[in-house]
Amino acid sequence: MTTTPERPRPGTDPRTLAPDALRQHLADELERVRGRSRGLTTDVLDEAELLAQHSRLMSPLVWDLAHVGNYEELWLLREAAGVEAVRPEIDDLYDAFEHPRATRPQLPLLRPDEAGDYLALVRRKVLDALDDLPLEAEPDDPAVPPLLRHGFVHGMVLQHEHQHDETMLATHQLRRGTPVLPATDRLPAPAALLRSAEVVVPAGPFTMGTSDDPWALDNERPAHVVELPAYAIDTVPVSNAAYRAFVEAGGYDDERLWSEAGWRWRCESGKRAPAFWFREAGQWLRRRFGRVEELPDAEPVQHVCFHEAEAWCRWAGRRLPTEAEWEKAASWDPDAQAKRRFPWGDEPPGEEHANLGQVRYRPTEAGSWPAGASAYGVLQLLGDVWEWTSTEFTGYPGFRAFPYAEYSEVFFDDGYRVLRGGCWATDPQACRTTFRNWDHPIRRQVFAGFRSARDA
Template identity: 70%
Template sequence: MIDGDDFKAFVAAELERVRTRSFGLTTDVLDDAGLTAQHSRLMSPLVWDLAHVGNYEELWLLRAAAGIDPMRPEIDSLYDAFEHPRAERPALPLLRPREAGDYISLVRRKVLDSLDSIRLTPEQPLLDGGFVYRMVVQHEHQHDETMLATHQLRRGAPVLPDTDSAPPPPPTGPEILPPEVYVEAGEFLMGTSTDPWAYDNERPAHTRDLPAYWIDTTPVSNGEYATFVTDGGYDDPRWWTTEGWEWRNRTGQRSPAFWRREGGEWFRERFGRPEPVPPDEPVQHVCWYEADAYARWAGKRLPTEAEWEKAASWDPASLTKRRFPWGDEPPTPERANLGQGRFRPAPVGSFPAGESPVGARQMLGDVWEWTATDFTGHPGFCVFPYREYSEVFFGTAYKVLRGGSWATDPLACRTTFRNWDYPIRRQIFAGFRCARDA
């Protein structure tokens, strides 16, 4: 674990790295009109996200951690994600792009100046292990992934690169990999009590005992999902829950978001560029209802959240838990498709070096994976440091997603990390894999 001056240098570098990413998705690529427009009612104007990450940083790193008086208290309510729904944000008196950029840059300068006087002491829970700094860095990376979803919904000329800065290793062909891997019955450790990056909903570590099950070796591919579509999967109520069938009828959807069929071939729109749907990539932009229907059609089901985490992290030979599927070493381009290196998923079967203890591939990166589980706290859950990060979302309205996507930064991804969303959401970079009882 990094501590002292080394940790402060690490924080400064990571704050700069994430801000470079944020500007690369906003002011570096779009004019004021593109930044202030609402490209979808599902999303905020990009200029809101930009000012919001700076306001969040001010709240937690200047006011809470350093005890510095508020800079712009009059804008706090504008950038409170719980006070104003996304659909209402364009009507707010938001900071204009240049003003937003100046504000968040001034916040950053003050944060960097304050680092020298900060003591990372266990007596102050926010500063213990540098938690509040890790939280703020992850928060901005999470908003950058949200910005990428906004770019996917944006109409107009492409502005994001279409090159691979991190091409994946050659995939193992599906004819060589087994379609499923077996996870033996028994106890495993779920969640964490020690990871300094972990949010409250990942804590505490606790023992779960699961029966044996099978889980897909790789996420479901575009080609496999296209077979479900052409087999009439969207037209057969047998495969859908009551709520899912109602969603299908109400929306008229008959394929993943951004797909269209032309001349017997599937095409997709990816960040403003039309292209044939690659059959070997994991399917993405499907909602929970679609994933659940496919699993039923395939004679399987979605894995529970506990099944997903056990398959991703538990080593049955040593009876130990791994922070990442391959071990505790940080992600690399050889192990996982993370960090916006490719702007799309890698082919299924990629990253043999990132294989989990039971042999599952691509459990981190590529696509978020829907699970069968509603979002709630682990046994012994305690709010920290605020209810609005996790607890206010607990209940049956949200489904848990696991594993991160190609758009998720490595600092915001681990085998215990939990994401959640409404089962109707399709703009997120989500896919799935299936499971079945042994």
């Protein structure tokens, strides 16, 4: 009797897979992410909803759907396999730099059935080409170009589509109308026994970033040593209850708690609470994917912008962690003096480690997932909510754009703030201790929260 080998988990280091196993893993993951994309678009919404712009902050969902197919064609067919362009005439329509989100509904976009046919054609050609591509390589093997080494370009395309799926989930949250996504309210999460509200990370050096993770993106590279003084960081993300106390104490009306830019945003926006919160009959409620529910005090706060997170920290007598402080707490093993790919070690994420992968459509309670703790005992560093840091997005010392400047470099030093750790909507394939996200400090549609820190 033969048994079917267990499929590698998303987030598996591709260097651990034999060539045939790596090809099968790539094919499986390409199919899995496409199923996720369909589940957020053509499987649940009609053509009118897919073509509609549900918020000027976001693209029509059908734009995202065709865009991931066009990106796949550009990189896996034209660049990696040298295959002739399938539909070069649509490249401009789906170039994110050519057309701001607010204007995309006016473009002659592919309709949902056309987009589906295009994606299917591209995918057939990608799978046909996969068997002939040289993916395996020893370090610096000149026979395999860096774009193909260990399936890097396939990993880049997979992560890109998962990131757009997360963006599509943000569009669903902004959408009005009948709920189409599951509530998943009753899925349990393992709870931890919290011994302290914060942990102190001793002073000393650690290795930030990576130079050898095969699917790490250019802004995660290169690895470099950073020396940090001692600091304390929250064991868990800031909860709705803790943030509600700030709201009810008048935090949105106290100019002293806000930076100059933050106070300007508060005054111009008129905001007085996180996005999707509202008060009715003396009770705090929130809207989540078309459903109204009582605000769950124990969950990490989400849908707050950088300015709101910073103001809460000042009110609490604390501050946001720097990006380096966040990564050291998440990735460094002080006993082994070594880097961890995930807070718990190098094993790819499992269902016991973190709230990732759109299994739940909400964060789990602050203080969950003890098996996912870092070496310092910090919880929920991956999953649940993206976490704002105080750091402006820029390149590391020795940064080199690869394979194109528009992925990271064009956003450097332009006021974007770094977010870390992923959220409940982030796929394990696109989440690790070195992964960097960034956004404008006024953005609230992302599934973002924060934890606080202080000097020690």
